[in-house]
Amino acid sequence: MDATSRTFVANARAGLRDAALQTSLARFQGGFQVKRAEAAERLPEFEALRDEARAIKDHVLAHLDHYLERFEERVRASGGTVHWCETPEQARERILALCREADAKTVTKSKSMIAEEMALNPFLEEHGIEPVETDLGEYVVQLADERPSHIIAPAVHKTRDQVADLFHEKHTPLGRTRRLERVEELVEEAREVLRPRYLAADVGITGANFLIAETGSSAVVTNEGNADLTQILPRMHIVIATLEKVVPTLEDATTIMRVLARSATGQEFSTYTTVSTGPRRPGDADGPEAYHVVLLDNGRSRMLGSEFREVLRCIKCGACMNHCPVYGAVGGHAYGWVYPGPVGAVLTPNLIGLEEARHLPNASSFCGRCEEVCPVRIPLPGLMRKLREQEFAQGLAPAAVRRGIGAWAWLARRPALYRCLTGIGIGMMGALGRRRGRFVRLPLAGGWTGARDMPAPEGATFHALWRKERKA
């Protein structure tokens, strides 16, 4: 997928000015935050389960080669095939080859962020195969020719009115000419339009929340049941997943499931958790005749050896973006690639390069809420800070920023001078601002005072006050 992370600042400005987006964002974050907090509250073991989920993921990462080999053995034993792909290009070529093997004209797809990494839909279309997104949010995004703006709620940026207009426009050629108003009607129409597509599809492509080494199974979690109709009706089921999705046993997957839905939507459990093992068995009346797992690396094996290994624990629940004030202000599209929000700010520079995505780790106030809610306790602010350090070290930040930081660092290493200069500065600001109590404008801080006033200091620095207090 082509990235627009380079223009994050402009993207964010556009997001802030988009009234419909602001309406959608205001509604969604409040809801998700309350529901997650309530779900965590209802389960006394929730914090302990987060620790276990984290430990399982760390154990897997330390033995990733072994669990992947085990997984492949079990897939083969159950009649399926694993395809190892280093790059998104290799993965989509492999998927295309499998689709051709199945003589596919249409392919149903349930939501997968990996497919976005591969830009799979446009690629299949170029080669004469029609991909049909089946997750409702993903279907909306496909109809609108947009990209998902959230990893579990792809159309969160759209209002009901916008969806109503979109369905009216796109479904009118199908003979559905009435513009619908209510959410239930819109869901119903999508159900009716998509049902024949499921039945006609030759191949079904799903993502995976887990790959289970013990049994050679893939597991996928949805609320709509779309991943199920996608995989049990067509002749071929293709699972696409990245390396770090593997877990040792069904029990390990179960522990992570217990924190997944609660962190994501605040549900006790998602409606459908489906564990799939190989193709249809003798005597089965339904199910796919072929089962393939396309394993994608795309930089993960390299990240494993870097200081960013911990982000590979991510189970893609979306809690960090649901709680991020920056995501909540600018929306997911601003981030410019597959993964938005705090986890995107760490993953994206690692996967497509810091030069392309250097703005993302800077788009954080380091308030720490993402780390607080992450079910596998990824230290996201700390990882973003490491990226900022790299940005500085590699000279990617603009010259003015680097000079500013350099000057500050020089001063901060000289405590006597620092105290002297800050004492003078604060004293001057206190005297100048005494009358109004605040500054409407400050030199060199126009961006900061553009949206708020700076309170005038009351006369002494923290250092000075601290020393006075200690002496007293």
Place this chain on the structure above:
Amino acid sequence: MSGAGGREAILGSIRRSLGRGPLDEAARATLDARIADPRPNLVPARSDLPQAERVALFTEMAEKVFATVDRVAGPEAVPGAVADYLAQHNLPPALAMAPDAALDAYPWADKPLLAIRRGRAEEADRVAVTGAVMGFAETGTLMMASGPEHPSTLNFLPETHIVVLPAERIGGAYEEGWARLREQGAGEAGDADDGGFMPRTVNLVTGPSRTADIEQTIALGAHGPRRLHIVIVEEEAP
């Protein structure tokens, strides 16, 4: 290429990142032992209850996620409960039923107006009736396993799914379901110790299909069933 070359390149890159070569025999054996003897991790205490309270918790949790639950006194009452449910919801008295011996044991002949077809679900089917391997009180979740006696399409294609579940099959936590599948698989395939016990498709189902993709407003029946009705049968068949 994504053939053997891709595999070796990826495994090699993982090992370089981990700063080691392939694991030695002993390390592999330790990891394989963890897989061969899968232990539950922390299991929430919530469902650790006497059986009657488990059934009550199962019911409460299932109803919270928009399933409906009916409890009947014995196997002879099942066909009547199903017929009543269809009538209440203006559904046709036609069932696509799983070819499951446990379901055949109910006296369907008592309700001669019910047209029953056994097999997988087809596009036109409106109501499916199936059993379930287990129910879990923890979250009101049902576990269903595919096989000749339970085609998976029955769980997803028809807009109404009726599940008949003997009360004794209601357990506490999901882990009990994995244990049961391993046990059943050991009886059939005889290779439960190497993961060969898994049915092709295992569905954990918690309520009817839903979506909140438009303005976080919950709507039921997104793609799967609009209605999930669970008939809990109190007594075992004689």
